[in-house]
Amino acid sequence: MKIKIKSKIIFLLFFIVYITGAKRLTISSVENRVNFIQKEFAQEDEQIQLKIFLKQRNLDILEDKFWEVSNPKSKEYGKFISLEEINSLVAPSKEDLTVVLNWLKSNGIGNNEMMVHADFIQLRINVLKASNLFETEFAYYESIRNSMDQRIRIVESASIPKFLVNKIDFVLGLSDFIEDNKFMYDTMIRSRIDVEDSFVTITPPFIRSYYGIPLNQVGTNENNSISVASFNDFYSAGALDYFGSQYNIDWSTIRVNNSGPNCFGLGYCGQAESDLDIQYITAIGNNISALFLSSGNGEWVLDWAASIQLFNPIPKIASISYSWAELEQCQATSFCPTLGIDSEVYIQRSNVEFQKIGLRGTTIFVSSGDDGATSYYTTSGNCPLDGLNNYCPLGGCNHTITQCPSITIIQANGSLAFFPNGMGANTGILLSNHSFVDAVNEFIQINSQCNVAIEEDYSFNPHLYSSCSCEDLITTTNTELGIKILGYSFDESAGSLFSPQYPTSSPYVTSVGATQIITNEPEIVCSSSTGAAVTSGGGFAVTQSQPFYQATAVAKYLETANNLPPSFSFGPTKRAYPDVSLVAHKYSISYSSNDSSLDNCPCGLMNVDGTSASTPTVAGIFALINDKLLSAGKSQLGFLNPLLYQAAQEQPNVFNDIVTGNINCNRAYCCQYGFSAAVGYDPATGLGSINFPNMEQYILNIK
Numbered sequence: 230m231k232i233k234i235k236s237k238i239i240f241l242l243f244f245i246v247y248i249t250g251a252k253r254l255t256i257s258s259v260e261n262r263v264n265f266i267q268k269e270f271a272q273e274d275e276q277i278q279l280k281i282f283l284k285q286r287n288l289d290i291l292e293d294k295f296w297e298v299s300n301p302k303s304k305e306y307g308k309f310i311s312l313e314e315i316n317s318l319v320a321p322s323k324e325d326l327t328v329v330l331n332w333l334k335s336n337g338i339g340n341n342e343m344m345v346h347a348d349f350i351q352l353r354i355n356v357l358k359a360s361n362l363f364e365t366e367f368a369y370y371e372s373i374r375n376s377m378d379q380r381i382r383i384v385e386s387a388s389i390p391k392f393l394v395n396k397i398d399f400v401l402g403l404s405d406f407i408e409d410n411k412f413m414y415d416t417m418i419r420s421r422i423d424v425e426d427s428f429v430t431i432t433p434p435f436i437r438s439y440y441g442i443p444l445n446q447v448g449t450n451e452n453n454s455i456s457v458a459s460f461n462d463f464y465s466a467g468a469l470d471y472f473g474s475q476y477n478i479d480w481s482t483i484r485v486n487n488s489g490p491n492c493f494g495l496g497y498c499g500q501a502e503s504d505l506d507i508q509y510i511t512a513i514g515n516n517i518s519a520l521f522l523s524s525g526n527g528e529w530v531l532d533w534a535a536s537i538q539l540f541n542p543i544p545k546i547a548s549i550s551y552s553w554a555e556l557e558q559c560q561a562t563s564f565c566p567t568l569g570i571d572s573e574v575y576i577q578r579s580n581v582e583f584q585k586i587g588l589r590g591t592t593i594f595v596s597s598g599d600d601g602a603t604s605y606y607t608t609s610g611n612c613p614l615d616g617l618n619n620y621c622p623l624g625g626c627n628h629t630i631t632q633c634p635s636i637t638i639i640q641a642n643g644s645l646a647f648f649p650n651g652m653g654a655n656t657g658i659l660l661s662n663h664s665f666v667d668a669v670n671e672f673i674q675i676n677s678q679c680n681v682a683i684e685e686d687y688s689f690n691p692h693l694y695s696s697c698s699c700e701d702l703i704t705t706t707n708t709e710l711g712i713k714i715l716g717y718s719f720d721e722s723a724g725s726l727f728s729p730q731y732p733t734s735s736p737y738v739t740s741v742g743a744t745q746i747i748t749n750e751p752e753i754v755c756s757s758s759t760g761a762a763v764t765s766g767g768g769f770a771v772t773q774s775q776p777f778y779q780a781t782a783v784a785k786y787l788e789t790a791n792n793l794p795p796s797f798s799f800g801p802t803k804r805a806y807p808d809v810s811l812v813a814h815k816y817s818i819s820y821s822s823n824d825s826s827l828d829n830c831p832c833g834l835m836n837v838d839g840t841s842a843s844t845p846t847v848a849g850i851f852a853l854i855n856d857k858l859l860s861a862g863k864s865q866l867g868f869l870n871p872l873l874y875q876a877a878q879e880q881p882n883v884f885n886d887i888v889t890g891n892i893n894c895n896r897a898y899c900c901q902y903g904f905s906a907a908v909g910y911d912p913a914t915g916l917g918s919i920n921f922p923n924m925e926q927y928i929l930n931i932k
Contacts, residue, residue: 279402307864309590316347363387377496448517456520456544464503465821471832472819489523513849534582548848550841552730554607583737587868596840598766600895609724610651612900619899625687633695641711740806743813754890782910794902810914811843884917
């Protein structure tokens with residue numbers, strides 16, 4: 230009898246636990262993180278910030294309205310709508326919002342700990358309350374790349390009650406591990422030494438002269454505005470003033486309002502990126518009020534999109550010099566399989582926010598990336614390197630060719646790592662373990678008959694030299710690590726060739742690529758193989774369909790292009806990027822060397838590269854055109870792409886066509902595959918660079 234009673238108790242306890250568990254659904258997990266290491270548990274009284282994104286309504290109507298106001302052929306072109314109108318369209322029902330708010334309040338979250346917006350809720354609560362809310366624990370995490378980059382995130386997984394599933398899209402701040410992939414300071418300023426003097430130094434006066442912008446053209450309309458986005462970076466006010474003094478920019482014409490955290494003094498915080506952005510957007514879009522909008526550590530583009538929409542009036546132009554792999558956006562939500570939260574869902578929500586921003590009349594410019602088609606920080610590494618024509622493109626190695634530029638590391642679980650092309654991604658993390666480094670060195674020693682050696686370029690990137698072909702190298706096995714190392718051979722199933730970037734691949738932003746200017750010669754594609762520190766990003770998206778506005782231009786490119794990469798490596802019906810380009814090599818910027826107070830001088834000048842340079846400069850150019858429109862009583866440009874592709878068809882001279890170069894390389898290595906510049910549109914430089922007087926006149930006539 231006692232045994233029977235005990236069995237019933239056990240069954241009842243099991244039943245209660247099962248039912249309780251069944252009433253909740255996992256919405257986030259950190260099990261797939263790559264670049265962060267869990268440290269100690271977070272203190273219960275530590276404050277954290279979260280964003281709960283609510284389910285939206287009428288998204289089909291929203292998109293229809295977006296295209297109507299953005300298409301020059303539409304009767305509604307330029308008739309932007311207000312924040313209130315947008316909110317009334319997409320906000321969840323009052324009933325659904327009330328359910329979410331009641332859940333928060335029942336867990337002890339007060340009104341002073343939340344900010345309720347139309348379609349998302351911001352929380353600032355302590356770890357204890359967050360743990361109870363999501364039935365989880367929180368810990369400190371440290372970046373493998375930068376030990377000073379730390380954030381508080383969940384341990385294992387987080388969940389919500391099932392009755393909220395149809396009311397909440399996802400929650401940010403639980404498992405976000407997006408890292409800014411911009412250059413470290415010392416890498417950003419390096420270019421290939423042996424060709425440095427053949428390129429023009431880019432300054433604000435040079436840009437105005439080269440692209441036909443009158444030296445005295447500045448903003449005059451008080452309703453005009455521009456903005457710059459920042460992630461883990463901030464600008465030096467002292468350096469901005471110094472930059473103006475060096476290039477004769479009247480200090481009274483530089484008006485910058487700051488919003489968001491200033492990260493100076495924190496170990497993960499940079500300066501050069503934001504210095505570059507703010508100096509050039511205000512120098513070219515001169516005398517136009519600028520917003521510098523910085524995001525908190527660990528926040529990403531969806532956080533930025535939510536933040537900028539809180540401004541009323543919203544800036545008329547936004548410049549974003551950051552990107553991350555399209556297929557890794559789920560790192561922002563991390564637990565991809567549950568609730569449909571994966572890269573595509575994160576992108577879909579972000580794209581909706583871009584539509585909302587565009588509906589209010591804001592143009593979003595995004596840098597196309599600095600690592601060609603293959604990428605660097607998010608590459609699979611599975612791209613055959615060009616050891617005969619582009620070995621060690623930055624220069625500095627002992628040899629100029631290699632018969633075998635890569636090796637493959639087969640791990641115990643069957644996963645593959647590729648050296649050196651994967652060094653910016655998983656291979657670099659793998660080789661942070663000294664045992665794996667020793668195994669590679671053993672491979673080199675065993676293949677000494679082929680003179681195998683690791684050589685470094687001027688930026689300290691490793692390169693593999695071999696006088697033998699890859700197939701002739703001796704395979705080594707390390708039984709302790711369970712790995713095998715052998716000469717590389719390409720297998721299309723071993724990892725994608727290319728890694729398209731986001732948000733630049735969004736159909737709802739204007740993607741900006743990069744060119745180089747050689748003295749007395751036309752612009753060429755910016756590439757590490759031609760002396761730059763970066764290669765213009767470009768290619769085809771994976772998850773996002775090709776928008777109508779570029780279909781004709783892309784089809785023409787695909788019909789006529791030479792040396793297209795293998796058909797399996799890209800989707801010809803997907804969104805192609807960039808849309809336009811501008812010079813991005815050897816920009817002169819100012820920086821502060823005052824380590825105790827970066828906001829102040831002493832300051833100096835240095836040269837930098839990147840689509841981070843071309844993007845704010847293009848934004849400044851179109852801000853000047855916006856100024857003319859506003860002063861003429863017309864509406865600003867808003868989403869720009871339908872107009873750009875229409876202009877390319879109707880009046881091609883609004884662009885300087887770039888026909889030389891390719892985007893086969895990243896910042897350190899050159900792949901055998903990529904996309905080349907061509908007449909008209911191409912995924913290396915888009916429609917070309919801007920001919921300002923022709924573009925301005927065309928737009929003024931159209932509007």
